[in-house]
Amino acid sequence: MPNYIQLQETDKVRVRYHLNYQSVDPQSPIYAGAVMYLQDQFLLEEVMNHVEDLQVPRIQNMLSILDGIEAQMVDALTRLQASKADVVTLNPNEHAQLGQQYFYWQNRLSIIMGMPINRIDLNGSGFTVNVRK
Numbered sequence: 001m002p003n004y005i006q007l008q009e010t011d012k013v014r015v016r017y018h019l020n021y022q023s024v025d026p027q028s029p030i031y032a033g034a035v036m037y038l039q040d041q042f043l044l045e046e047v048m049n050h051v052e053d054l055q056v057p058r059i060q061n062m063l064s065i066l067d068g069i070e071a072q073m074v075d076a077l078t079r080l081q082a083s084k085a086d087v088v089t090l091n092p093n094e095h096a097q098l099g100q101q102y103f104y105w106q107n108r109l110s111i112i113m114g115m116p117i118n119r120i121d122l123n124g125s126g127f128t129v130n131v132r133k
Contacts, residue, residue: 003053011056012048014063018106019044020118044115055112062109069102 007015016023021041051059076095091097110117 004050005053005056007048007051007056007059011060011063012045014067015048015059015109015113016044018063018066018109019113019115020120040116040118044113047113047115059109059112062105062112065105066102066109069098069105073098073102 013023015021021044073095076098079090079094106117
């Protein structure tokens with residue numbers, strides 16, 4: 001029978017960040033003048049409080065991978081305009097490939113947590129929620 005534990009607060013912050021959930025008080029549905037979509041947020045908080053203890057190292061590993069890929073993406077920003085440096089030819093698709101890897105690991109984290117990636121576009125990431133009358 002598995003034991004269920006609560007993720008550490010630092011890991012919860014990282015999970016929210018990498019799954020695109022807000023790190024604001026879930027009791028405040030209005031943030032910066034916009035109504036936040038909170039249904040999944042409440043579920044995520046509950047999930048993070050009941051994680052199978054043997055999965056915690058795997059979750060932490062995925063978070064480290066995502067942190068690393070994001071750091072590489074930031075580093076790659078300095079090379080976006082260059083195509084060649086001395087005798088080294090740079091990969092013109094580096095940033096896109098890192099983005100694909102990030103999305104892959106983000107999906108893996110989503111699956112292990114049993115929570116969808118938040119697709120609400122709050123930062124121009126290209127993910128949107130369609131609202132129709």
